[in-house]
Every structure is written in C-alpha cells, then in structure tokens.
Amino acid sequence: MNLNNILTSGHSFTEGEYALKSKFILLNSLIFLSITVVFILTIVLVYHGKIFFAMANIFYILSGLYSIKLLRKNKTNQKYIIVVISLLSLLLVVIAISKYPSEEVRFVWFPAIIISSFFLGGKKLGYIVAFLSVLSIIMLEYLIDTGLNNYTTFLAIIIILFSTTIIALYERREFILKEELLSMNQYLEDKVKKEIQKRLAMYEKTHNQLQESAVKLEEQKNAFKNLAHYDTLTGLPNRLLFYDRLEKVIENAEKNDQKFSILFLDLDNFKEINDSFGHDVGDDLLKIVAEKFQNRISKSDLLARLGGDEFTLVVGGWRNTEHIASIADRLIHALSEPIYILGYEIYITVSVGISIYPDDGMDIATLLKHSDSAMYSAKNEGRNLYHFYKQIMTDQALERVTLETRMRKALENNEFIIYYQPIVNGVTSELIGLEALVRWQHPEKGLLTPDKFIHIAERTSIIIPLGEYVMNKVAGQVKDWHEKGFNPSYISINLSVNQLRHKKLLSNINNMLEKTNFRDDWLEFEITESYAMKNPEESIEVLNQIKALGVKLSIDDFGTGYSSLSHLKKLPVDKLKIDKAFISGLPYDLDDKILVATIVSLAENMNLKVVAEGVENEEQKKYLENIGCIYMQGYLFEKPVDYTIINKKYCKV
Template sequence: MIDIINIYFISSVLALSIVILIYRDYLYQKKLIISENKYRTLIENVKHTYFFYRYNKDGNFTYVSNSVYDILGYETNEFLCHYNRYLTNNQINKLMNKYFYNAKQGIPQSSYNIEIYHKDGSKHWLELTETAEFSKDGTFISIDGIAKDITENIRVNNLIANSKTILFYWEAKENWPVSYVSNNISIFGYNPQDFLSGKIHFSSIIHPDDIKDITKEVECFTEECIDTFVQVYRIFDNDGNIRWIDDRTTIERNLKGEATFYLGTILDITEQKEAEMQLIYQAKHDELTNLPNKTLLLDRIQNSITKSKNSNFKFGIIFIDFDRFKEVNDSMGHKFGDKIIIEASERFKNCMTNINTLSRLGGDEFVILTDRIEESSTILNIIQTLKKVMKKSFIINEQQVYITLSIGVSIYPKDGDTAGTLLKNSDAAMFQAKDDGRNTYRFYTEEMTSKALDHIVMETNIRKGLKEDEFILHYQPQVDAITGKLVGVEALIRWQHPIMGLISPYKFIPLAERTGLIIPLDRWVMKTAMKQMVKWYEMGFNAGVLSINLSIQQLEEDDFLVMFDELIKSVGIKPEWVELEITEGQLMKNPKKSIEILTKISERGIELAIDDFGTGYSSLAYLKNFPINKLKIDRSFIKDIPNDKDDMEITKSIISLSKNLNLSVIAEGVETLAQKDFLVKNGCKYIQGYIYAKPMDSEDIENLWLKHQ
C-alpha cells in the first residue's frame, strides 16, 4: 500500500513538474512574442539608414523591416521573395552563404559588407551585422541581422582614395600625433598605420629647413585664435624625395579655447610648384647658357650696393662684348654663333673664382659682377684671365674661329650708386674700347657718358633730318687723266643741320650703320642721285656713270632687289648709267653671300666697284669670283706718294692686279700732280680727287660742265 502511495506521489510530482515546465515555456514564448512585437515596432520605425532582417535555418529570408524600402526601394514582400536577384554578383551570394554557415556552427564573426542593387538600378553598399539564435538544446533556429546603408561612406572613401587630397587628424600635442589619416597617404609611399601607431611622427617628415617656420606659424595661429590657415611647405616621401604640399588646417578647440585637434587636408602640389619654380628660373636666366640674365643681374648688383653701404666696400662691373661677332653670325649662321656663345660662357665660368655673378645680357654681351675689391689690380687680373681663355680658337663644325673681347669697367661707388647707372657706364666704357680699336679694355670716365649722350642725340637728329629733308648730296667728278674728259661722278651724302651746319659723313655714317638708319639713308641717296642723273642727261649733260656707295646691310635687306628694280623703273634711269660701290671690308664679312647678291645686281646691267680696295684683306680666291667691274684704290695709299715707297709698291700691285683680272681701276684722294703722274705712268688713268674738283652740289657741277663746254 505504501509503495502504491509513493508511486502515486512521485507520479503526481512529475506531472506537476511537467505542467510547470510547459507553463513556464508558455510564459517564455508569450514574453518572447511580446518582446519581439516591441522589437518589431521599434525597428519598423527606423528609417533611411538601417533595416532589420531574419532568415531561417534553411537560409531563406523570413522577415525584413519596412525601412528596406527607404534604403533600397523594395517593398518587404518583394525583397523577401527575390533578394538573390538584387545582389550584384555571385561572389556576394557565396560570401553570405559562408557567413551563414559559420553562424550555424556558432563561430563568432565580425560584420561584413555586400554590394546590392537599388530598385532604380544603382549600386548600394550594406554593412551586415548578424547574430545567430539557438534553442535551449543548442539547435540552430535563425539569424537576426542589421543592415546599415554605408553607400555614402564607401563613395567618400573611394573619392578620397582616388584623390590627391589627404585627410589628417592631428592631436594638438608635441610632434602632432596622428589620430586619423586617409589611405591615400600611400601616394607618398607611407602606410597609414605607421602614423596611427606612432611609428612615424608627421613632424619628422617635414623638411628641416621648413619645420621651424611651420611650428612657429602653428603656435602663432593657435595663440591668436585663428582657426583656419594655409601653409605651403616641403616634406619627404618614403623614398627620401622632396615633395611640396598645400596644407589647409582647421583648429578644434575645447570650451576653454585651447587647441585640442588639427583637422587638415594636404594636397600634393609638387608638379605645380616645380613648374612655378621653373618659370621663375626662366624669367631670371638666359635660355641659351643658363646664366643669370639682366633681371637677375640687376637684382644682385642692388644687393651688393645694399651690402656695400653697410660694410663700406667696393665692387666692379665688367662689361664684355665679342669683337666683330655679327660677321661670324652673318657668315656662319646663328646656330654656329650660338655654339661659340655656349663654349665661351663655359670658359668664363671655369676660370673665374673671385666673381659674384657671371651674366649674359643677350647676343654676345656678358657682364661680370665681382666680389668686393680692394684695388684695381683685382679687376685687371680678371680681364687678363678673360683674354687668356679667349686666345684659344673655337672649333665648331671643323671651322676654326678666333674671338677677341672689348671690355668696359665701372666701379661702385665711384662710377654710380644704382644698378642701372653702373651697368650703363660699364657699357659706355666697353664702346670706348671698341672705338679705340677693339681687343682692349677701358675703365669708365665721365667723358664716356657725354659721348654716349652725343650718340643718342645724334641718332635722334638723324631720324628728324630724314623726315625734314636736311640731307643733301654733293658730287665729286671722276676724270680720265689722259683726255681730261669727265667719266663719272660719285654721289656723297652731306647733312645740312639747321643749327650745327654742314656735318661730315664721317660723323654720322658709322652711327647710322650701328643703329640701322643706314638703310633709309642709302635709299634716299639712291633715289635723289638717280633723279639728278636723269635730269642731267635730259639737259644734254653727259655726266658719265653715277657711283653710289651702298652698305652691305642695304644689300642684305630682303626687299632690296624688288625696291631697286622699282626705283630704276620709276626714275627712268638706264642701268648702264649706274655703278654701285661696296667697301672691301664689308664684302669680306660674308663673301659667299656677297657674291650671290652682287651677281643678281650685275645681271641687271649695273656696274659694280670695290671701294677702299687694299684695306680689307680680301682673298684673291674670292676676288676673282666677285662679279665686279672696277677696283678703287683707297686714298690711304695715295696720300704719301711719291714719298712712301711701300704705298707706291702697293698701288702698283693693285693696278697690276686689276689688269690681270681684266678690271678697270680708279684712284681716289688724288691731290697733287706728282700723284696723278705716278698713277697714269703705272696704268691708272681714272682719277678722283681735289686735283680736279672737290665734292660740290648739283648746281656747281652744272656750272663746271657749262664752263668746259
């Protein structure tokens, strides 16, 4: 009986326990449902950024919150049925399956990202955070997840990664510890973690010449409560190369106004900065030689003046110009001349030790700015060194050329107290060296400035004289000494200045050649003289041949032949009435080109004569190829006859040469009977000089003709 009672009691207790367990489970499920309903109510109200989801043990979605519509544009039922279609590729489906499998196994895992299509076709990124739910007996039930829309974050990060702009977040502490740096710091070869871990301090990569100024400026901005500032400075990349950056920083402050963080954007401007520096360099340096140009030279002269005022020392300006370099360019070409300029600049640089600046102004002009000098011998030593290095010939394209220098010197403060004045005065001294025969040097004197001013005034007056018809022509007869017959006249320009009176061509022709004014002067002479010659012939006055002096510059003008043809046609002069005279020295500047031009003139029936023959060192090889008709013996060989035997021999040689080359010959500057007799005796019957007549105006020529008629 007792056993039956015990069995009943045990059975009742067991049944009650089961009932209690069932009831507790009911309460738990009810509580879970209530909790889930509250949970669902909460998550259904989350919009725009998150949506919640659940999928069962088979991997099928059983629930998704309404906010999926706000993020991806799908209704909940639409998403639950077809979510696999919306994944951008199969790899993402495999990734989700992998995480699903790991979750079922109870393997802890972090969040992961997937790419999915929005209903409008655009791509969105979601960050998925999931947790697995198991029953009490450990059976896998489902996975609950939160999907966060990180599309904008991904897009921003991609923009940063593909941008040259680097984001930095520094702490306002010593060495500026880095709290954040964008991944594109890799463009400088650095790993972001090296900054975040403190392995590399940002201050350690700043150029040592910039770090002090940068630190000082940051401290200044911080103390003055300036919250945004811009700095441009240099850093080293991971390979040790210098890079220029544009740093734009904003200061974050606490309630006390103390700086706590610096938020900065850094842009690599190396290419821009190097291009800017290259432009600055080009603006201050000569393109051909890379030497400082006039702009930089004047800056350095001014710096020397400033230093000199503080320390009371002297320095010199040495102005260098190549002698007859234009002839090299004209005969060999500018590329040939440029090679000489380059080699000469190297010679100058290699031999100079006590100079501040070697500069090229342009063309064949160089200037040396010396260091402080105690006495003139320092300058002289530099000049002797320059002359010494130029003694060696230049061999360009197998052509050998010798170059000499004309040098002018000015000394600070004696010769000027400004950069411009010192340079101008050294230039004036250089021109004096040229006037004194070239291949020499001159120190500046005040007289040189006066002479330079005279040249400027003279040039202005020449231009004015051309406009106001101040120039006139005189004509000097050329006579057959045997018959006494007039065979021609030479047209000679004179300047009838309204104040200075009659000015000799020796005073203005050299300046006109140097300034290019010889071109309009020559053309005025040709036109005026040809008109006069036509008038004489129309009067019945046979004046023979009109000789006109032309500069080689005129002949080398591109439009010369066209202009000359039009002039002859418009004036109505016959070609056989005209003879052009070119000096021997000018012809030999570029003999090959001279032959080409003269041949074209000769083909027009114009006679050609070499003026001042015997002074230009012409080569017989060239002389025989010139299409010339006459040699004109220079007056320098005539004036000392019969007292100078050398001049007599030279004159006889020229006469003999002309006969051998089948050329006519005329002597100029004949003043005495003895000179005339010597010339006629040795075969030169054509005479020009005071023995017959001085140069005279057209009216006097006509009166002379009427008298002899």
C-alpha cells in the same frame, strides 16, 4: 562606499567587460542576499535552540564574507568563488535536510542552487551541481528517512532534471544568439575592415596622386622659376635675376663701404654672323661664348645674359683697375681662337665696357648706362677692346642719341645734301666719273661730313631710308645734268653692309631706275672689301643679283681687308679702289709702294680697272702713272663739291 562600488567589488570595467561586470553584480547580489537570509535563519535557529545548524549557517556567512573579500581583491577570484559558493550551498542544503529530514521544503534549494550555478559558473558547473543535487536526493533517501514517499522523491528528481533541461535550453538559446551575434559582429567587422581597407587603398592612391601632383607642381614651380630667372639658351641668369642680385650686391657694398665692378660685354658683328649663317648657328655661338666666359671668371662673380648678344659681369672683391683690366683681358682672349659650328669656322670678338661702384654710379640704371657707354667707346675705337667709363662717354652717348633722333627729322626736312668728288684720268685730266658723298646740313652744327653721323646711321635702321634718299637724289641730279648736256660717264654710290643685306635693296634700285629713267650704265655701287671677303658666298650671290640689273660694281678701300684671290676672282666686280691709307706714303714708303704696285698688277691681270683714292700731290700722281694706275681721285684734282658747283663747272646750260 556606494551601492555600485559594493556590487562591482570596487573594480572598474571597460565596455568590453560588460558580461564580467554583470556576473560580478549578480554574484555579489546573491552572496549578500544569501548571507542576509542565512543570517536571519541563524537567529531563528538559535532562538529555537538548533545550535548545530546555526553553527553551520555561521560558517556559511563567514565563507560568504571571505568570498566578498576575495572578490574585491582580484577580478579572477570570481572563477573559484562561484564554484566554492555553489558547492558550499549544496553541502549546506544536504546537511540541513539530513539533520531535519522532516522539513521537505528544503528541497527547493536544489533548483535555486542549480539555476545560480548555470548563470554564474556556466553550463559545466550547472550540470555538475544538477548531478550532485540528484545524487544527494537519492543518497539522502537511501541513507536516512526523509519522510518522502517514492512518488515525491521521483517528482523532486524530475523537477530538478526538468529545471536543468529548461536552463540548459535557455543557455543553449543564449549561446546560439551569442554565436549569431558574434557571427554578425564578425561579418560587420569584416565588412567594416574591407571598407576601411578599400578606403585606405583609395586614400593611399589619392595620397600618392597628391604626392605625385605635389612633386610635379614643385617641378613646374622650379621650371617656371627657371624660366622666369634664367636664360633658356645659355642657362645664365637673365635680366630679371641679374637686377635682383645686383640690387643685393649694391646694398652689401653700401653697408660695408666696398667697391665692385660691372663689365658690359657686347659681341662684335654678331648680327652679321646671325644673318649670314642663320639663327641656329647664332644660338650655338651664344652658348659656346657663354661657356667660354664662365670658364674665365671666379665662381663668386655674377655672369648674366641680358638678351641678344649682350652679357654682363659683376666682379666683387674689387682691388684696383689693373685687377679688373686683367679680367676684361681674359674675357677678350677667351674668344681669340676660331669657333667651329656645323662645319663653319667663325671668328667673333667682344667689346667690354667697365663701370665701378660707387665711383661711376650708385644705382643699377646708372652703373649699366655707364658701362654701356664705355662699351660703345670700345667699339668706336676699333672693337675687341675694353674701356673704363669716363664722364665724356656719357656726353658722347647723349650726343649720339640726340644725333640719331635729329637724323630722323633731317630726312623728313631734306637736310641731307649730295657732294660729288671727280674721278679723273691722271694722264689726260679727263673726268671719267663722280663719287656721290652724302653731307648733312645741320641747322645748328653746320655742314657735317659722314664721319660725324654715318656710323650712327649704320647701327640703326636709319641707314636704309638714308641710302634710298641718296640714290633717288643722285638719280634726279644726274638726269638733270644729262638734260643740260653734261655726261659724267657714271656716278658711284657707296652701299653699306646693312643696305646690302636689306631684303628690299634690289627692288629699291630697280624702282629708282624705272622711276627716273636712269640708265643702268650710269650707276656704279661701291662695296667694302670686308663685306665682300668676310662672307664670300653670300656677297657673291647678292652682287650677282645687283650686277644683273646692269649697274657697275667696285670694291672700295681695297687692301684694308683680307682678300682671298680664290674669292676675288668669283666676285662680279669691275673695279678696285685702292684705299688712301696706302697712297699717302707714296712714293717714299717702301711697303706702300710694293702693296700699291701689287694691287695694280693684280687688277690688270684680272681685267679690272683700278682707282687710287686720296691722291694729294704730284709725286703720288707720277708714281701711280709709272706703275700703270691712271685713274685717280683726290684733293689734287678736286675736293668734294655740291651739285651747284658741278653745274657751273661742267654744264653747258
């Protein structure tokens, strides 16, 4: 047991119990010191035979030891022990003085006890002990003869009172200092508290700002993620997300030895709708189409928009081709009803190409390429259809791409030549005009007719320079014929839909007329009935602008479209050309006879000329003459021939 353990009574104290710890150390020190002193005095008293006083001292020693025991037992016992020890010490001094009144030196214990009481028990105990000390001196002087004179007694009392006052003042000073310290401590605590609250408020504000920033950052992250992975127009997965998910589908199918299908969907004639009604209508149409597709598929299927009017669909849980065909049918049927946007009634169809994993490919690029080839096959077969992929489609697609590339070189090498087919008066056999028909003198494949390449030119930008080439070539040759004395009356040239929609068409025609000194009445343009009737307002405006240049206009393949008389009468056309599909059945097919007779009668009533295409025998010719159609074109009169043959047959020079 070390000294610190003795002085603190074996207790541990916190930093906040510093004053209590000091009191314990002082109390233990005084008790031990007083016990030690009293023990020595007791031995001396026993030696001198003062047994009574020695017994009193022993009682004090035992009381002190018991007090130490109580102090070690509980911290709170110190409150009682201080009072008991102080009063016991005072009592012991009184007994000692009363027993040995001649030993005046014992009076010094009164101040010692008072000082100890003040320091250990506080101000109240100090005042009580001081009062009891003065009272004890007076009582001792009154009851027994202490041998002190009045002056000495009075001085002893004055010393005690003075000591008490000094100690009280010291205590007061300590109290004031303590109050000031507490006040300063409270001030510092309040200041620290305010600073902490201020900082907590700043922290909370900063924390809230950080949380708001985190939320905004997460929202931006999600927004960027959506922008990166979803089509902003339709909300469908875009090409990037589609490729990512399709890669996982392939991995899963390979792992589990399963099949799945990819459907490539391309809207038919979407560009015409976009150009005719504007991009806003086109965008709304794409959103409606995407919604219609989504309503026709399973939630487990993956529908995406690759861009433009192209959609893709991945169908898992593959059963058989009939199952996939039924899905393709549903998608095609989803667009069977007209769509109404901003007051417009719009019809749109879709062509679908289907490839199957792993039969038609085992990677994304191959599967998409093959479904794309199947889709093009469906378009070539008439559109609004679905086709499953076959190897021949890849061969055809490769041939198509090769042909497209070769066509661009063909324009540079002047490989395109112009053939002409006469248009005659069937009654007099008189030549009344020529229709210009382009041919391709292919270096390897020989002479190619338009059905072999014109559809490729139509789907690409090649049709524009090719159309200009044909116009300039025809203008130069017709001018040459006139110089040689041959006047074919007029030359008709076919204009495709893309040419009619090209913004430089009018300037190209005008430049050609001025450049070649080509008379405008020598030229006639043939347009398809489908273009004229599908977008009548647009076509009427464009045709009026062409008509203003002085050239003639005719509607080609008339009868194959869906003509409206109200629109037809507004079109600035001069002529109707009856499609050869209706001529081939004459004069035996009753439906063809009625239709052709109706067209001839319609043209006559509208003051339009009418030409029958594809006349191949005398029976067809006679029937046409009988119903009043005298202008004809076909193999019966002459096949399309090149420029040199026309020269030999009709030119004088």
